Amino acid sequence: MPSETLEAVREIRELSYAEAVREALGQAMEADERVFLFGEDVGVYGGAFGVSGDLVHRFGKERVIDTPISELGIAGAAVGAAITGMRPVLEIQFSDFVTLAMEQLVNQAAKIRFMFGGKASVPMVVRLPGGSGTGAAAQHSQSLEAWFAHVPGLKVLQPSTPHDAKGMLLAAIDDPNPVLIFEHKLLYKTKGHVPAEAYRVPIGKAAIRREGTDVTIVGSSIMARKAEAAAERLATEGISAEVIDLRSIRPIDFTTIAESVRKTHRLLVVYEGVKTMGIGAEISAMIAESEVFDFLDAPIIRLGGADAPIPYNPVLEKAAVPQEDDIVTAAANLVRRGEA
């Protein structure tokens, strides 16, 4: 095939989010024999959400390992493997189960590099399918990313597109420090342009998904996508919203948010995690403390998850987290009335 045609194929190739993650895993394992995947049902079953798929057949049971149902055990094994030179990628079947692995992630993985003065590091990646919307109720639907963003030593990513899911996973595997990637369950089937080569999306850099002048909407993961859709609708109402997809919540790209707010003078932060003590509070406070405060023409508004466990009832489940309509209403009120 002539090279121009190859280029064209690359341009239009679309993958689902899950396929993009799988492709990143495969490329990383091909390129570096230290990389291996383990977790509950990631092998023959192909992963609870089908992400690992056929990887066990391509790389064998030594590198795609089904583990017992013990998150603390898997996480501990990953920390040990990482310290001794491996590049483990571990899947927590539902991100909710990470509570069982907290000791290893928070007290060990996050701190070892500091406590050993850099002589040891923990280059591990934890993939965590999270979020609500699948009718999986209170113990399988949470958004716990803010818990980990609170821990110095951990990096926390929330890619929202297939493109970023692949590029950020590869960047995370390269990273010498523990990185947690929260993958939203509702995004796995979404499709998007994904280059075939092994590329990296830098950690800690937000993406401006849509430029606008009236209000800045900041979100990550599925909320970035909802914000984009909301911005489209707002445009038909004559409101120009700028949408920032955080992609990484720790480290957070404050500069991009600040520059946007300096321009739009209004900020709406949208996140699925519980609103109280969440990411929105942190972003709001950063803006309020900075010199950008002087450019605010309205209060900062947070749209976050309800102060309640995610309900099983599908109507209530939807109501418990910000939806596209909520974003449109809040942004329009912020621009028109100066309050949400």
Next chain:
Amino acid sequence: MPIEVILPKVDMDMETGTIEAWHVKEGDRVRQGDTIFEIGTNKAVMEVEAPATGAIRNIKAQIGVPISVGTPVAWIYLDGEAATTPSEPAAAAATVAAATSVSKTEAPAAPVIAAAASPSGLRATPLARRIARQNGLDLRTVGGTGPRGRIGEADVKRHMEQRPRCAAAQEARPATAPSATASGDRLQPFSAIRRIVANRLSESMRTAPHFYLTSEIEMSAARDLLGRLARRHERIGAPKPSLTVLIARVAARILRDHPVINASTEGEATRFHERIDIGIAMERDGDLVVPVLRDAGGMDIPAMAREFARLREGMAKRTLTPAELGGGTFTISNLGMYGVDSFTAIINPPQGAILAVGRTIDKPVGRGGEIVLRPMASFTLSSDHRIVDGVAAARFMVDLREALENPELLL
């Protein structure tokens, strides 16, 4: 702790001032009492002295930008104080232009101009406050349309559009440098005083509907009186009174009977002044300044001559305070000594009237059916028709004529 250098309040009703020039630069050593910068109020330019001895740092205020009274504009670090002490105020302020990323060690930069003058109890967004600060706008004059009356950016902008004066004042800021053209023209940016004069007089012409009444008044008696007063003042050691002093004395006396001429506009109201404070337009180095004979109504001629001489000297030596250069209730401008026959003057806002005096010259006039020569002078009263009507101004002119032609009647 470093000593704060603030923008001082040098006048009663001063809310903002602009720094016209810095006499020091970052890091300079200053001694207490050294002049460190000049500020302009809406009336005058003042020198500000260093409050302490040390190194001047963190000079924040830019030249020509209105700053709220009380805002720190620099800090003086005392001897032995490191410039990097943790108490260093707003060390990052210089980088305010760009949004800075936040890391463990780097705090977000503080705003260059502190929100010191935020009128308390007022609902306004930070952006509205910022724009008001930059434009020297009093937010209390801006109506808020946001939730619970909050003032937002749109309110401030609308207000500024409705009051083009603010915008004009901004545009009147000096160009960065005088530029010469090929033709040899010289472009001289406005000095601080010129800017004040330009803004105030433009405002006056724009907002006050002027009308003018002129009277030719015989000055024989006034001249005689001045001659006699000169001899008497010599005996009592008072300065020789000038015609301007005599006119000021006469005006001060008759203004008592014409409260509407001794009045000012204030929003949509007339303020009748209890006291008669007469401003005298003077020239200094090509600039127009108006020192004020405070409580002129209560002065006799020797007292007025002394005060007039003191103001003249203070003006020449530049020791007059802004308080002595503002707040008059009526103004006299005498260009007679320059050979001007008659002229009309622009009202010094917010005053209601100004009296323009031309030269005294012998003119043929009719007296008892004969043409005779008499020393005559032209007096033109400019009045603000919003508060002064034609008849009220005419009555003042009648009394002025009577008083100048028969000064003994006032005694």
